[in-house]
Amino acid sequence: MRTLLLILFSFFISTPALIAQSVDITPTTSTERIQSIEQRQQMRSSSVFKEYPLRNIGPVVMGGRITDFAVEEGKARKFYVAFASGGVFETDNSANTLEPIFDHQGTLTIGDIAISNADKDILWVGTGENNSSRSSYAGTGVYKSEDGGDSWKFAGLPGSQHIGRIVTHPSNPDIAWVASLGPLYSTNDVRGVYKTTDGGKTWNRTLTPADSTGVIDLVIHPDNPNKLWATTWERHRQAWNFDEAGEGSAIYLSEDGGESWEKSMKGFPKGEFVGRIGIDVSESNPDIMYAFLDNQKESKTKKEVDEDQLTQQDFVEMSKEEFLELDNKKLNKFLRSNGFQKKYTAESVKEDVRNGEYTPKALADYLGGDANDALFNTSIEGAQVYRSEDGGKSWKMVNSYDLDNLIFTYGYYFGEVRIAPDDPDELYIMGVPMLKSEDGGKTWAPVAENQDVHVDHQALWIDPNDSEHLLLGNDGGLYESHDGGENFIHHNNAPVGQFYTVAVDMEKPYNVYGGLQDNGVYTGSSQGSPNDGNHWERLFGGDGMHVAVHPENSDIVYTGFQFGNYFKINRSKSKYNRITPRHEIGEAPYRFNWNTPVEMSNHNPDILYFGSQKINRTMDGGKSWTTISPDLTKDLPSGNVPYSTLTTISESPKDFSVIWAGTDDGNIQVTKDGGKSWELVSEDLPQRRWVSEVQASPHDPATAYASLNGYRFDEFKTYVYKTTDYGQSWKSIKGNLPEDVANVIVQDQENPDLLFAGLDHGTYTSFDDGENWHLINKIPNVASYDMVVHPRDNELVVGTHGRSIYVMDLEPVRTVAKQTDKEIIALATNEVRHSGSWGNQRVAYRPVNEPEVEWLYWVDDQKAENETVTITIKDKDGETKKELTDKAQYGFNTFNWNLLVKEAEKESETNSYLNPGTYTITYELNGFTDETTFKVVGRNNGRNASERMFSSPEEIEFEEH
Numbered sequence: 022m023r024t025l026l027l028i029l030f031s032f033f034i035s036t037p038a039l040i041a042q043s044v045d046i047t048p049t050t051s052t053e054r055i056q057s058i059e060q061r062q063q064m065r066s067s068s069v070f071k072e073y074p075l076r077n078i079g080p081v082v083m084g085g086r087i088t089d090f091a092v093e094e095g096k097a098r099k100f101y102v103a104f105a106s107g108g109v110f111e112t113d114n115s116a117n118t119l120e121p122i123f124d125h126q127g128t129l130t131i132g133d134i135a136i137s138n139a140d141k142d143i144l145w146v147g148t149g150e151n152n153s154s155r156s157s158y159a160g161t162g163v164y165k166s167e168d169g170g171d172s173w174k175f176a177g178l179p180g181s182q183h184i185g186r187i188v189t190h191p192s193n194p195d196i197a198w199v200a201s202l203g204p205l206y207s208t209n210d211v212r213g214v215y216k217t218t219d220g221g222k223t224w225n226r227t228l229t230p231a232d233s234t235g236v237i238d239l240v241i242h243p244d245n246p247n248k249l250w251a252t253t254w255e256r257h258r259q260a261w262n263f264d265e266a267g268e269g270s271a272i273y274l275s276e277d278g279g280e281s282w283e284k285s286m287k288g289f290p291k292g293e294f295v296g297r298i299g300i301d302v303s304e305s306n307p308d309i310m311y312a313f314l315d316n317q318k319e320s321k322t323k324k325e326v327d328e329d330q331l332t333q334q335d336f337v338e339m340s341k342e343e344f345l346e347l348d349n350k351k352l353n354k355f356l357r358s359n360g361f362q363k364k365y366t367a368e369s370v371k372e373d374v375r376n377g378e379y380t381p382k383a384l385a386d387y388l389g390g391d392a393n394d395a396l397f398n399t400s401i402e403g404a405q406v407y408r409s410e411d412g413g414k415s416w417k418m419v420n421s422y423d424l425d426n427l428i429f430t431y432g433y434y435f436g437e438v439r440i441a442p443d444d445p446d447e448l449y450i451m452g453v454p455m456l457k458s459e460d461g462g463k464t465w466a467p468v469a470e471n472q473d474v475h476v477d478h479q480a481l482w483i484d485p486n487d488s489e490h491l492l493l494g495n496d497g498g499l500y501e502s503h504d505g506g507e508n509f510i511h512h513n514n515a516p517v518g519q520f521y522t523v524a525v526d527m528e529k530p531y532n533v534y535g536g537l538q539d540n541g542v543y544t545g546s547s548q549g550s551p552n553d554g555n556h557w558e559r560l561f562g563g564d565g566m567h568v569a570v571h572p573e574n575s576d577i578v579y580t581g582f583q584f585g586n587y588f589k590i591n592r593s594k595s596k597y598n599r600i601t602p603r604h605e606i607g608e609a610p611y612r613f614n615w616n617t618p619v620e621m622s623n624h625n626p627d628i629l630y631f632g633s634q635k636i637n638r639t640m641d642g643g644k645s646w647t648t649i650s651p652d653l654t655k656d657l658p659s660g661n662v663p664y665s666t667l668t669t670i671s672e673s674p675k676d677f678s679v680i681w682a683g684t685d686d687g688n689i690q691v692t693k694d695g696g697k698s699w700e701l702v703s704e705d706l707p708q709r710r711w712v713s714e715v716q717a718s719p720h721d722p723a724t725a726y727a728s729l730n731g732y733r734f735d736e737f738k739t740y741v742y743k744t745t746d747y748g749q750s751w752k753s754i755k756g757n758l759p760e761d762v763a764n765v766i767v768q769d770q771e772n773p774d775l776l777f778a779g780l781d782h783g784t785y786t787s788f789d790d791g792e793n794w795h796l797i798n799k800i801p802n803v804a805s806y807d808m809v810v811h812p813r814d815n816e817l818v819v820g821t822h823g824r825s826i827y828v829m830d831l832e833p834v835r836t837v838a839k840q841t842d843k844e845i846i847a848l849a850t851n852e853v854r855h856s857g858s859w860g861n862q863r864v865a866y867r868p869v870n871e872p873e874v875e876w877l878y879w880v881d882d883q884k885a886e887n888e889t890v891t892i893t894i895k896d897k898d899g900e901t902k903k904e905l906t907d908k909a910q911y912g913f914n915t916f917n918w919n920l921l922v923k924e925a926e927k928e929s930e931t932n933s934y935l936n937p938g939t940y941t942i943t944y945e946l947n948g949f950t951d952e953t954t955f956k957v958v959g960r961n962n963g964r965n966a967s968e969r970m971f972s973s974p975e976e977i978e979f980e981e982h
Contacts, residue, residue, distance in 0.1 A: 042261065042657060044709050048207040048735035051179040053760060054161055057737070058127045060759040061782060064796040065125065069912025070786070074875065075799040075829045077516055078533065079551030083540040083559075084475065084498015085517030085823065088150055090482040091134045092492070093141055097484055100492065101170065102499060103131035105150045105479075106158055106803060106823035107517035111170055116499055116512035122170040124801040127161035128782060129823060132184030132202075139194040142169045145176070145221075147184025151237060152479070153205055153256055153265070153433045155615060156519070156538060156822060158781065158804065159735065160184060163199060165221050176221030180204075180211040182735070185254075186239040190246055195220040198279050200251060202235030205258050207735040214239065214251050216279045227275075228282045233257045234269030237297055237436065242412075243304045247278045250285070250310070250413050252298035256433060260685060260711065260733040262660030265433040266317035270295035274413050287415040289407055294318035299436040302413075303445035304485065310409040311440060311462060312416060313450050315432025316402040324398055331355040333395045336385040344374050344381040359388055362603050370606065379607040389610035404428045404452060406438070406462040419462035427452035439481045441488040449506070451478035455493070457506055468506035475500075477539055496539040516551040516825040518543075521616055522807045523820035524568040526575040531811055533828075534578070535820050536565025542580045547816070547828060560590060569621035569629065579621065579629060579643065584663065585613030587631070589643045600643030602631050609652075611635070612659075614666035614685060623674040632667030636682060636696065649696025654684040669715050674770075676722035679747075683712025689727060691748050702748025707731075707740055713763060719770040723747050726754075728763035728778070741766050741778060743791065754791025764806050767817075769831070775838045777817060779805025784819055784827075788838040795912075800827050833913065837879045844949035845890070846879035847942060852956035853920070860925075860932040871919045872934065874955075878944050883911040891945040892916060894955070896938055903935075909946055920957070 086105035093099040098115040101122075109123035109131060123129065123146065132151040137143035149160025160183060165176040183202035190196035196218050203212035212235035214228035228236060234255040242248035255267030274285040289312065296315035303309040326332055331351055336344075349367035356365050373379060385392045404424040407416040427450070428435045441447035446461040449468065455478040456465040468474075475497020484490035493500040493509065498517070500509040519538035525547070526532050534544045542565035549556030563582025571577035579600065581587030589598045604611045611633035622628035631637045634654045637646040654665035665686045673679035678695045682688075687710050689703035703712075710729035718724035725748070729740035739758045742751040754776070762781035769775035776787040778794065782802040785794040803823035810817055810831065817829040833848045840846055853872055862869045880890070892905040907916050923933040937959040943952040 042259075044734065046709060046731055046734040046736050048204065048209070049737040049760070051162075054737060055127075055179055057759040057761060057782075058161060061761075061796065061802065062125070064757075064759070064794075065798055067911070068796045068798050070795055070797045070799070071910065071912060072915040073797070073799065073829075073833075073877075073913045074915065075797070075827050077551050077825060077827050078545065078547060078549050078556075079516045079553070079825050080518055080543060080545055080549075080557040081498075081513050081516050081551050081825070082557045083518060083537060083543065084496070084511075084513050085515070085519050085540075086477075086496045086538065087480050087494025087499060088131055088152070089133045089480050090492050090494060091136045091144065092482055092484075093136060094138070095486075097486075097490065100482075101134055101136070101144065102494070102515075103134040103146070103480075104129075104515075104517050104823065105152065106130050106156065106519055107515070108801065108803070108823070109134060109146060109170070110515050110517075116501065116514070119499075119512070119515040121515075121801070123164075123173065126164055126173055127175065128158065129801060129803050130158035130160055132160060133187045133200075135187040135189050135197070137189045137194045137197075138191040139189070140167075143167055143189075143194050144170055145187045145189065145197060146173075147181070147187050147199060149181065149183035149202070151183060151185045151202060153183075153202075153258055153263075156804075157183070157205060159204065159737070163187070163221060177217075177224050178211065178215060180209055181215075182211075183235065185235065185237040188239050188241045188249065191241075192246070196246075196278075197221070198239060198241075198249065199224070200236035200239040202237060202254070204735045205256075206260075206733050208232045208257075212236065214279060214282070227279050228253075228273060230271075231255075231269050234267070238300045240300055240302050242302060242307050244307060247276060248412070249275045249279050250300055250302065251275070251282065252300050252312070254297050255295075256297070258733075259660075259662075261657065261662050261664035263433070263662055266294050266296035266315070268293055268295075270298060272298060272300065272312060272413065272416075285413050289416040290314065290316060290318075290405075294402075296432050297436040299438045299450075301438045301440045301448070303440045304442040306445045308410055308412050309440075309445040310413050311438050311448055312407040312409070313436055313438035314405045314407060315428060315436060316405050317432070318402045319399055320402070321397040321399050324396055326396075333359075333385045333388050334392045336381045336383075337392050339381040341374055341381065345371055347371075355384075360603065361387065361606070365606060373606070383607045387604070387606050387610065401430065403432065404435075404450065406448075406450060406458075408462055420465065421463045424450075424452075424456070424465065427454065427456060429453065434477065435479070437479065437481060439483055441483055442485045443488050447488065449481055449483075451481060453477055455481070455495075455506070469502075469509050472509055474509050474511075514552055517823060518825035519822045520806055520820035520826060521565065521822065522567050523809055523818050523826060524570055525809055525811050525818060526570040527572045527813060528575055531814055532575065533818055533826055534560075534568040534570060534580070535807075535826065536568060536580065536582075538822070539564050541565045541582070542568060544578075547811075547814075547818070551825065560592070561588070564615075566616050567619045569619060571621075571626045573626065577626075577642075579619060581617075581619075583615050583617075585611070585617040585631075585633065587617070587619055587643075598643065600629075600631075600639070602633075602637040602639075602646035604633075605648075609634075612654075612663045612666045614663060614668055616668070618667055618670045620670040620672060622672055622677070624672075624677045630670045630672065630680065632670050632682065634666055634684075636667065636670060636680070638696065649680075650682070650690075650692070650699055653682050653690045653699060654688055655686045657686055668712055671715050671717040671725070673717040673722045674719045675717075679717065679722045681715040681717055681725050681748075683715045683727065683729075685711050687712065687729070689715060689748060691725075693747060700748070702744070706742060706751055709734075710736075710740060714765045716767055718768055718773070720768070720773045721745070726766045726768055726776070727751070728766045730762040730764070732762045732781070737762055737781070739763050739780065741791065754787070756787065756792050756794050758785060758794050762804075764804060765808055767808050767810060769835070770810055770812060771815070772835055772838050775831075775835065777808055777810075777819075779808055779819065784808075784821075786834065788834075788841055797829070800824070833877050833879075837913075841881065843879075843951065844881050845944050845946045845951050846881075847944050847951040847953035848877040848879060849953060850874070850876055850942070850955045852958050855935075855937045855957050855959055857960070859920075859934045871921070873917060873919055876916045876918070876942065876955075878914050878916065878951075880909045880911055880914060880946060882909075882947070885909045885946060886911060888946065890914070893943045893945070894935075895941045895943070897940075902940065
């Protein structure tokens with residue numbers, strides 16, 4: 022799978038560089054982002070969902086991308102783990118458990134974390150991942166804790182967006198240095214090295230590289246805090262192109278505590294091909310340093326081609342007559358080896374050329390790219406390791422052979438080097454695999470080659486007191502070794518999955534499916550818990566993308582990986598059939614988005630829609646495809662990233678003929694005749710924004726909802742819209758949402774006024790069709806990428822890109838949405854099975870066995886905060902069994918009770934609890950009341966022996982005979 026991905030990626034980066042497109046979109050300012058954070062925090066504190074129960078169903082079985090570790094000195098079992106988009110977790114038991122400690126700060130994307138060497142209670146967190154991939158979210162600055170992570174305060178640099186490294190002073194807790202990469206998609210003047218001498222109150226920028234050049238790495242001399250080294254990196258990503266090297270990439274040295282800097286490049290490459298640089302200094306011999314370079318210099322070698330073998334170039338200027346004289350066997354070999362549709366044979370293409378359907382050049386054009394370039398193998402120098410023996414003043418490349426298959430063509434994703442604390446000749450470099458050298462970088466061997474350790478390595482900590490003890494972070498989570506990397510333990514217990522998509526099936530209970538960043542496609546029970554790995558099964562590899570499950574046979578699953586590589590899976594037969602449609606000869610090659618949309622019809626599960634720049638439809642489960650649209654994009658030029666592609670497709674559940682499509686370059690198009698004709702309907706919407714979602718309403722064929730975003734221009738504004746006339750006009754439904762990137766919007770299938778929106782920093786619900794929005798508190802402020810309402814079980818399933826999957830029962834929400842004018846609403850309860858062992862304590866070391874119920878009720882009065890709610894429980898005869906009180910707050914309230922009616926008056930007696938029966942629960946607040954029922958059901962004495970065998974110890978009742 023990875024091999025195919027690399028081939029695809031190499032194709033795109035080998036295309037010619039692109040002249041920058043002119044786009045008039047202003048990046049969001051730091052002040053505007055701070056205002057958005059403040060608004061979101063206010064919405065969190067006042068949300069009606071503060072007490073609303075949700076369940077996180079994980080999974081944890083695949084981990085998530087780790088960017089850094091911070092380990093307490095002298096206490097290796099206590100450390101902090103920074104995740105690329107999942108926040109910061111803490112452990113004090115060597116990762117047997119991991120607890121989040123950063124969930125509600127400005128953002129949960131982390132570039133680096135550091136413990137103050139002078140005060141272990143001081144933690145620094147730099148937000149904004151230090152990689153530069155598609156989902157490397159922009160941070161909001163630096164945060165500081167002075168109590169070991171219990172509380173946090175903002176510590177400045179809001180415009181930094183991506184933090185490469187934080188270094189702390191060994192003896193002065195007020196001094197720290199920060200390496201700022203700056204924005205990924207735009208330019209500003211906050212890149213460089215910053216120093217604070219007052220604990221983060223103020224910062225002074227001391228290294229000021231040129232625009233588009235930031236600081237990616239920063240290290241300090243182990244014995245002399247006045248000596249530091251920094252590496253700069255010139256990179257600029259756009260939606261259609263990525264430049265990951267340049268003149269600005271360099272190594273700098275400071276000998277005055279980071280107050281001034283000088284380039285230190287003797288013997289080190291310079292120029293336009295210098296990419297990301299990682300750096301480290303030996304603790305045992307600080308004169309020895311290593312730098313890990315992503316060298317983007319290209320080289321071309323002519324391919325060895327059999328003289329009897331046809332090439333793409335052969336067809337560029339071939340005449341019709343020459344073509345018709347070609348040997349059929351040779352022509353068929355060319356067609357098959359280059360992926361032409363099976364219907365194209367030597368005989369058929371000759372007939373087409375003979376009849377003037379297309380020219381021979383169309384066969385060259387079919388393969389795309391430059392036919393001349395196709396004659397050459399293009400490679401880059403890639404990973405190189407340089408060593409300095411004079412404290413970084415001069416450098417020499419030390420790897421004695423090419424480090425192939427380490428970082429491939431995407432060195433921007435890697436760049437860490439780490440030196441063993443007790444041996445300057447022992448070091449590690451990180452890429453797709455991790456390599457170790459024991460001879461100063463001359464020769465290398467892969468780490469944990471024969472173990473099931475995830476690839477794409479991002480972070481490494483080596484115990485300063487035991488160089489055999491390692492903590493490794495990669496795209497699969499946290500690993501630990503006690504033998505220098507020979508063997509690893511996978512500490513996989515944090516629900517930090519980075520989901521792109523979610524889907525559900527119709528099993529009972531239903532299962533959830535989702536595609537994850539670099540972790541393939543998984544499915545698991547909707548009733549599972551995060552740490553129960555048995556509930557999750559891997560279906561596919563690569564970067565998991567869209568999933569569509571046959572509603573009548575969940576063995577049939579359509580899914581795949583990036584850039585349009587999709588398959589039909591028959592799980593019961595372990596059968597995989599590739600279904601990606603291929604273009605026709607004479608038609609422009611299909612352009613597939615990284616997250617190519619594949620949509621199953623609401624009317625027939627054998628019908629699917631597949632998006633490139635066009636829409637293809639299959640009526641037979643992917644066996645054959647028909648193009649049902651022209652190019653629906655703006656067809657803009659692209660560089661080394663596919664652009665002008667479809668990003669979303671939605672067929673109306675009410676009308677098979679109505680289909681909506683959105684593109685990455687800002688188009689929304691609709692057909693009302695099943696694809697015969699299409700209409701561009703986005704002219705009045707903000708232009709050139711990425712259309713992240715168009716959802717056809719489940720209530721009305723003329724209604725649709727759309728979310729757009731300017732994330733790839735570093736514009737973090739909220740664009741959500743509704744149309745009720747097939748896109749002829751659009752209405753903003755932003756309401757009171759904070760300014761943020763919008764990823765998805767969903768309308769409830771039962772209540773048309775009930776909406777759900779997933780943003781980059783939170784998940785929201787509206788009861789009134791977008792006029793007012795409420796933050797769902799129990800989901801951290803991570804990116805909600807995708808969501809679906811289960812059509813039978815009425816639950817909202819939310820896939821987050823950083824904290825796995827959350828499930829929310831919608832029945833209480835729907836009840837309130839229909840009755841928002843009622844002052845207090847008693848919400849439905851679940852029944853409880855009665856047990857005669859309630860109140861008993863079987864053994865002294867176990868707690869007393871008691872039931873517990875959690876009831877929900879709604880308070881509509883915002884002024885009723887902390888006022889008393891009286892809760893009365895009556896039996897079927899109207900007799901009051903218990904009267905309780907609770908403190909009200911606006912919104913959903915939870916009330917927990919152990920069903921205790923009367924406490925025992927004597928030690929020989931037991932407490933009295935509700936008996937089996939139906940009870941009425943009445944809630945009263947300021948004279949307003951509402952009621953519901955509650956059932957305690959009797960034990961089923963007819964249960965068979967096996968059922969009794971698996972009852973919990975607290976439920977077992979012993980009978981005397």
